[in-house]
Amino acid sequence: MSITAITPSEKRRQEIPHVTIRFVGDSGDGIQLSGDQFTSATAVAGNELATLPDFPAEIRAPAGSLAGVSGFQIQFASHEVYTPGDQPDVLVCMNPAGLKTNLKLLRPGGILIVNTDAFSESNLRKVGYATNPLEDDSLADWTVHKVPLETLTLECIKDLDVPTRTGRMAKNFFALGIMYWMYNRPMDETLTYIDKRIGGKNATLGEANRRLLLAGHAYGETCEMFPVNFTVPQAKIAPGTYRNIRGNEALALGLVAAGVKSGLDVFLGAYPITPASDVLHQLSGYKEFGIRTFQAEDEIAGICSAIGASYGGALGVTLSSGPGIALKQEAMGLAHMVELPLVICNIQRGGPSTGLPTKTEQADLMQAIYGRNGEAPIPVIAAQSPSDAFMAAYEACRIATKYMTPVMLLSDGYIANGAEPWSIPRTEDLPAFSHHFQTSAEGFQPYGRDEQTLSRPWVRPGTPGLEHRIGGIEKAHLSGNISYDPQNHDFMCRMRAEKVQRVQQDIAPTVVNGDADGGDLLILGWGSTYGSITAAVQWARGSGLSVSHAHLRWLNPLPANLGEVLRRYKRVMVPEINLGQLVHLVRSKYLVDARPLNQVRGQPFSVGELVKAIKQMLEVA
Amino acid sequence: MSITAITPSEKRRQEIPHVTIRFVGDSGDGIQLSGDQFTSATAVAGNELATLPDFPAEIRAPAGSLAGVSGFQIQFASHEVYTPGDQPDVLVCMNPAGLKTNLKLLRPGGILIVNTDAFSESNLRKVGYATNPLEDDSLADWTVHKVPLETLTLECIKDLDVPTRTGRMAKNFFALGIMYWMYNRPMDETLTYIDKRIGGKNATLGEANRRLLLAGHAYGETCEMFPVNFTVPQAKIAPGTYRNIRGNEALALGLVAAGVKSGLDVFLGAYPITPASDVLHQLSGYKEFGIRTFQAEDEIAGICSAIGASYGGALGVTLSSGPGIALKQEAMGLAHMVELPLVICNIQRGGPSTGLPTKTEQADLMQAIYGRNGEAPIPVIAAQSPSDAFMAAYEACRIATKYMTPVMLLSDGYIANGAEPWSIPRTEDLPAFSHHFQTSAEGFQPYGRDEQTLSRPWVRPGTPGLEHRIGGIEKAHLSGNISYDPQNHDFMCRMRAEKVQRVQQDIAPTVVNGDADGGDLLILGWGSTYGSITAAVQWARGSGLSVSHAHLRWLNPLPANLGEVLRRYKRVMVPEINLGQLVHLVRSKYLVDARPLNQVRGQPFSVGELVKAIKQMLEVA
Amino acid sequence: MSAPVEIPKYTKADFESDQDVRWCPGCGDYAILSTVQKALSTLPVRKENHVFVSGIGCSSRFPYYVSTYGFHTIHGRAPAIASGLKASRPDLTVWVVTGDGDALSIGGNHLIHALRRNFDLKILMFNNRIYGLTKGQYSPTSELGKKTKSTPLGSLDYPFNPLALALGAGASFVARSMDTDAKHLGDIVTTAWKHKGTSFVEIFQNCNIFNDGAFTSFTEKPVRDDKQLRVEHGQKLVFAKGTKGIVRRNDRLVVGNLGQDATLDDVLTHDATDPDPSHAFALAALDVPEFPVAMGVLRAVERPTYEEMMSEQIAQARARKPADLHKLLHAGYTWTVK
Amino acid sequence: MSAPVEIPKYTKADFESDQDVRWCPGCGDYAILSTVQKALSTLPVRKENHVFVSGIGCSSRFPYYVSTYGFHTIHGRAPAIASGLKASRPDLTVWVVTGDGDALSIGGNHLIHALRRNFDLKILMFNNRIYGLTKGQYSPTSELGKKTKSTPLGSLDYPFNPLALALGAGASFVARSMDTDAKHLGDIVTTAWKHKGTSFVEIFQNCNIFNDGAFTSFTEKPVRDDKQLRVEHGQKLVFAKGTKGIVRRNDRLVVGNLGQDATLDDVLTHDATDPDPSHAFALAALDVPEFPVAMGVLRAVERPTYEEMMSEQIAQARARKPADLHKLLHAGYTWTVK
Numbered sequence A, B: 001m002s003i004t005a006i007t008p009s010e011k012r013r014q015e016i017p018h019v020t021i022r023f024v025g026d027s028g029d030g031i032q033l034s035g036d037q038f039t040s041a042t043a044v045a046g047n048e049l050a051t052l053p054d055f056p057a058e059i060r061a062p063a064g065s066l067a068g069v070s071g072f073q074i075q076f077a078s079h080e081v082y083t084p085g086d087q088p089d090v091l092v093c094m095n096p097a098g099l100k101t102n103l104k105l106l107r108p109g110g111i112l113i114v115n116t117d118a119f120s121e122s123n124l125r126k127v128g129y130a131t132n133p134l135e136d137d138s139l140a141d142w143t144v145h146k147v148p149l150e151t152l153t154l155e156c157i158k159d160l161d162v163p164t165r166t167g168r169m170a171k172n173f174f175a176l177g178i179m180y181w182m183y184n185r186p187m188d189e190t191l192t193y194i195d196k197r198i199g200g201k202n203a204t205l206g207e208a209n210r211r212l213l214l215a216g217h218a219y220g221e222t223c224e225m226f227p228v229n230f231t232v233p234q235a236k237i238a239p240g241t242y243r244n245i246r247g248n249e250a251l252a253l254g255l256v257a258a259g260v261k262s263g264l265d266v267f268l269g270a271y272p273i274t275p276a277s278d279v280l281h282q283l284s285g286y287k288e289f290g291i292r293t294f295q296a297e298d299e300i301a302g303i304c305s306a307i308g309a310s311y312g313g314a315l316g317v318t319l320s321s322g323p324g325i326a327l328k329q330e331a332m333g334l335a336h337m338v339e340l341p342l343v344i345c346n347i348q349r350g351g352p353s354t355g356l357p358t359k360t361e362q363a364d365l366m367q368a369i370y371g372r373n374g375e376a377p378i379p380v381i382a383a384q385s386p387s388d389a390f391m392a393a394y395e396a397c398r399i400a401t402k403y404m405t406p407v408m409l410l411s412d413g414y415i416a417n418g419a420e421p422w423s424i425p426r427t428e429d430l431p432a433f434s435h436h437f438q439t440s441a442e443g444f445q446p447y448g449r450d451e452q453t454l455s456r457p458w459v460r461p462g463t464p465g466l467e468h469r470i471g472g473i474e475k476a477h478l479s480g481n482i483s484y485d486p487q488n489h490d491f492m493c494r495m496r497a498e499k500v501q502r503v504q505q506d507i508a509p510t511v512v513n514g515d516a517d518g519g520d521l522l523i524l525g526w527g528s529t530y531g532s533i534t535a536a537v538q539w540a541r542g543s544g545l546s547v548s549h550a551h552l553r554w555l556n557p558l559p560a561n562l563g564e565v566l567r568r569y570k571r572v573m574v575p576e577i578n579l580g581q582l583v584h585l586v587r588s589k590y591l592v593d594a595r596p597l598n599q600v601r602g603q604p605f606s607v608g609e610l611v612k613a614i615k616q617m618l619e620v621a
Numbered sequence C, D: 001m002s003a004p005v006e007i008p009k010y011t012k013a014d015f016e017s018d019q020d021v022r023w024c025p026g027c028g029d030y031a032i033l034s035t036v037q038k039a040l041s042t043l044p045v046r047k048e049n050h051v052f053v054s055g056i057g058c059s060s061r062f063p064y065y066v067s068t069y070g071f072h073t074i075h076g077r078a079p080a081i082a083s084g085l086k087a088s089r090p091d092l093t094v095w096v097v098t099g100d101g102d103a104l105s106i107g108g109n110h111l112i113h114a115l116r117r118n119f120d121l122k123i124l125m126f127n128n129r130i131y132g133l134t135k136g137q138y139s140p141t142s143e144l145g146k147k148t149k150s151t152p153l154g155s156l157d158y159p160f161n162p163l164a165l166a167l168g169a170g171a172s173f174v175a176r177s178m179d180t181d182a183k184h185l186g187d188i189v190t191t192a193w194k195h196k197g198t199s200f201v202e203i204f205q206n207c208n209i210f211n212d213g214a215f216t217s218f219t220e221k222p223v224r225d226d227k228q229l230r231v232e233h234g235q236k237l238v239f240a241k242g243t244k245g246i247v248r249r250n251d252r253l254v255v256g257n258l259g260q261d262a263t264l265d266d267v268l269t270h271d272a273t274d275p276d277p278s279h280a281f282a283l284a285a286l287d288v289p290e291f292p293v294a295m296g297v298l299r300a301v302e303r304p305t306y307e308e309m310m311s312e313q314i315a316q317a318r319a320r321k322p323a324d325l326h327k328l329l330h331a332g333y334t335w336t337v338k
Ligand SMILES: Cc1ncc(C[n+]2csc(CCOP(=O)(O)OP(=O)(O)O)c2C)c(N)n1
Pocket: B271, B272, B273, B274, B299, B323, B324, B327, B354, C056, C057, C058, C059, C060, C074, C075, C098, C099, C100, C101, C102, C103, C126, C128, C130, C131, C132, C133, C134, C139
């Protein structure tokens, strides 16, 4: 790895295997930016890492208010990392609101770095502190470093022509500099960012931020307050070219890749909604790939326009979250009936109703499988991590086209906004993905079927001699004419169901991490719980417990061998960020006494609570 | 019973225990009217009965076309009757299209009464008959009575000033007269109908129809063609006052009764759709009950207006079918979140998508339970027969109000359009149904809860001192303020789920018809399969098989004792007019190896196919 | 809508499908079908390049009966589906067939958005002022107080004026015609096809089963001339065989009796191309009994279509940088582990 | 909206709720909130009889901040929910607060239907020409070519003119005002309340985060007088401190320079009560740069409200026959088995 490492004085270094750091402050404090920069630097440093941004629920809450607190957490290590960490070891705190809401998360004995300048009386009052916690003994359990960040910042750039307000807002780079020193992170990447992205627009501001980062670093090095800095050795990372990627970005790239590899034009019809909108934003910037993005008047028009595009021979995609997905169900039924490819991306968020728009949840699974009127099964696939959203999206497109069916892709708020290093695939290594438009009139039947996939032919309007009519009323086998024949309806319902079932042909058998031949406990998961479960299982196996893990990519159909796999274990546990959904599917289907583990707290499982549940289930202390 | 019976000559009478008659003809042939009249006469005759209208799928198909065939079937008996009969014993057929589509249903040896006048060459050609089936030997398996209905009709009224076209259309009354003679039905009721409803508008036409009915009757009596007439002795019917009622009518009356008994104003917001519209039509005629019906611009506005009305302190109701229900799911989530009473009537029809709008199906169960984003459970209740829709609707309203929750009421096309005698309940015997609007500010909390039901208080805007705000974002326990607190969200999701679960308090334990203590096979059903299952189980028990039947009124929550009941039987079978839905719920919940029996042919199970499945499952010949 | 290289000589029969037509005998839809099929046979477009998209309703069964490509979709959503189709396939001629319920009730939002976006769609709305398929409930164009199955005591909603709504939404082309006037309707359909942008055509259509005679107050022979204003771009707004005209008095439109209280000079001239929609709006608002009903093309203003601009953006983006997937995946900061 | 017996003397503070207001500092919503709270305190309506219903958006958070009854519903559906509420509770004053996205994008259909039905709803639409809550995508009122997160190369849809759309839908009351002019806005809100029927008020609102300065072309001090036409019923349409007026020339509206190419007599007079919506439509269509933007009440026409007619039907039905459940259940042919 080619990394510019900055070497601090050797004597104060201490090596640790992993650390979790959390930055908190006001939405205006640049917390997310700091987090992103720290993440890049950490990736460059060769550590494994996982991150979790924690946006304020309010669009723009009053400055300094509890509702306006923004957070960013990162765990990095010299070994594999699957979650952003349960409990931070370090809390970097910009204001009283951040302290009030986040202190309880910091592990006892952990390090608290706090911007004392923000602890004015009015700020304290705003969040309900009667006395200044920095001045009473309420922080006795932690190692506290008080830094007058704003004073230092303003001092450092006082000769530059930067308005005080702007200058004060730049304090995050000073804080970042301290952290870079403390965890021995390379600064090149961030300096380049400052010069290009900030300095490019405003040279003085660029200069100010550059200075602040370096000054923060120097402050760490020289200041008496910090007795030691830490080194987290490089992890053994698989060879490859990496970038850091958020889930929504990866999902968008997966759609672009599907378009390029299949030769199909991608059309996205969507209506903005949190947290799905970013995928729309991303895709709207890829016009050179021929991607047509259409901001529709509502979610129904979004999916309908995508169906229209698929009918015309494009790869129709729509996306939404929460209530927006509920609105699309009628049109999904139409797509199922007319058997056109369509990908519906559901970036799940806290429900029901408007719910908790900025929080994560896995509670739309049953809706994905059963949400439509009548018998209208569709394949359902789930992404399991930010970078994995790329392949999940790619696969969703491939299956939709191959089987001429709508496919629902489940992601969630955690995946969408979380970021992780991604080993960028070589385009030539992506799974083969072709498409076929019928052009020959010979033996053409609008509802004739491919023997293997049961898919019907895809005909682009404009193809001479193949003119035909389709629609949402039940259609006669082969001809596709309207049919009210009772037997035909039964036949066609079963045919469509069977077609969806045939997607099993393209689904890898369930793989077990752990004791493949059976054991005391299998943890069955899906979606974004992947990281927490993996970490918890690793921990449990390390303590000698017979615990294994299987994670589902496809929720409908389920892998052919799943029932057989489940039966190999004495117990099966299904952790979900909902009140129990997948667990119903497997209990019903395999009559296995799988047990649910549920929470809906708008955030991922912590490894700790999974470990606790594992112990309980195995009745060990 | 006070029935005016007409006594034909005794010598030609034959007593039979039951008979199934089917009328078929063109939509314009008055088939449904004949069926209705025959049904009333049969009820008056003191028989048990069940009926099934079979509308053409096309709004108004060309006269004489196969798509335009309308049918009406009735079974009546001297014993209990649960279905309209599998195979007709008699087919009354008005035209070649009716013969072509229905002859295969008639039991071998059955009676075919056919209107020869309609078998013109052009009519035959229209439906693809190369030769006239009345003239070749294709009807040899049946007892055929050829009647030149139109000729007889016109002859009979030639002295009246009735246009030929109109006169020809009145032939159904002549045919009806024959059937009244043949099955010894009282004619008073129909004569009154003719005089009032037809004669009231057009005296000449009234006179014509009166004459035709009597002439048909006389024709039966005197004509050489009919060697015998049949008597179906009176059934032992529970005492009470009866009327014949269709499911949609009963459902509407249940809503009216709920309004009257609870003292709440009923508000219906709905958008027309087949087969739900009739409930809207019915209710719009009950203005004197203060019922406000609002034909909205779409299904979403329909449910939203009902939510607005409930918020204002009315009993909000909405209704739809098929795709219309899918569209309402987002708003159901809102009603669940703000915890307001709301009744959503889903008159299920053939799906998916537009599907088979005029056919019946039970394929919306999973959608009812799981169709929303997030964790948004709602109680689900199902009607099991046309007259039962009254109590099902009443109960849905009662539970919605008592638990402050949306409730989905499932009916279907078969129940909606089917009719049966209904023992009219005394209004004072209806279950108690009160409501409470909070008016006192003392200790008022918008999301405080009743200890027993967990329902929150219902406050009508306009109540001084109780001003508060509600909405679809997660709310804090008690205060109802917006809350993004993770623990609160988990708590509230579980609280709402628990509230829905508490409806169990109002659900009668599962009752088994048959061997209550256990046996070889339990058939578990829900909704409109009630009649077929009851008849099939009766048959099976009659043949000495250990078969029992339990029928669910509530699908969510399930009755508290259901799991325990299911486990008493060696086998459990779940017949549904879908591809397997309730069966998943019970398998998952109770880990019982319940087996599905499914068909989606747009029509109820026949008793025969259920009997066959029972035999197969019990491995008897 | 550039004419393809070779257009076969079509007849009406070339546009008749093999499906049995299933409307009630006497329904106005038959006449419209026949007129449209005839118009199609005269257009310089190959058959396979026409697509008919419809929603749900009697009128929406239309696509089954035309032997081109056809898509009978779901209730109210045809404009949205057609928009997606046109956006990705600007080469096709996309027709939308819809009813007053489909277009203005459940589908109202998609309609007004299609109109403002100006996709090159040809929208034919059959207005029978009733829900036909669901057997006769009042529709958003039914008159106030209408007694139907769902309103036994009379409806309470004021009806939409579809053209006024379309103009309010910013429609670039609006026109009106009727089922029974094949010549006029044929011309209007052809003109609508020629317009580049969303064409909205309201076609009065008799539903003889549930709303018979809805339009007789201005279509019956005795009143027809007096109660219809046939508008033509650039022509004076005269009617009643030239005896009357629309004039402005006290800043309001009134009927002038030529030779009596008004002269031909007073009569306003129709300008369908006026960029300000107010002129067309005023004409759309004219209604019986006080005024004649304006028939013909009320507005036809050209402006770039959505799909044109979309294709242009794509072309420009492509000109700026090549579509390189490898580069895209490797965008931003990357590092290599060996 | 009959005045209840006793109305307490209210101050603005009586309409402030205990919830922290959560808009961005500088957002135009603050000013509107304050003006509306003030207006409420002057109306002869008891506090508990006001209900605020909203959809989803920054603007739709409004109900939380007003200490009356409030219902923050789902995106776009507030008019439908409010209609049901008003239909069953005609005694309440029902306000709808909505944004340009909530009202015109996802909620467009419910809005136009509410307007034609004329429920007595007071609809306040905060038009910031952007989606604020979802962080800055263009809205149906954003100008063509707008660059936003979802349209990095510029939007392709022609915007709605909300008042033109409302008039096309048959609105009985339409008006326009702006966040920063508390006096004008307060008057308009009060007038909207007084109107019996659906009042539609478009309020230009600055979103200083995602669309700052959207209205400066006619609200900035230097251009304000010249670019705003304050309309008053019965008054001449003059502006620019009386130096200009709206006149009709060649049947088109143009700006006349008084004392130069036009006299005060030439200037049109505003008639908000004209039953023909064409006059109001023409005013609504005026736009910069050619014209000033019309502010004030463009249309106020009284006609029976939906809920009035509904209550009337019920009263009549009740007068005709008593509500007897027993009789209803026993309607039609019945028979008794003993
Ligand atoms: C989502 C949905 N809601 C309701 C219906 C029922 N429905 C079908 S057509 C129709 C109205 C048709 O009226 P219109 O568009 O005027 O067509 P017409 O039959 O009069 O030609 C309705 C309410 C449906 N099919 N789907």
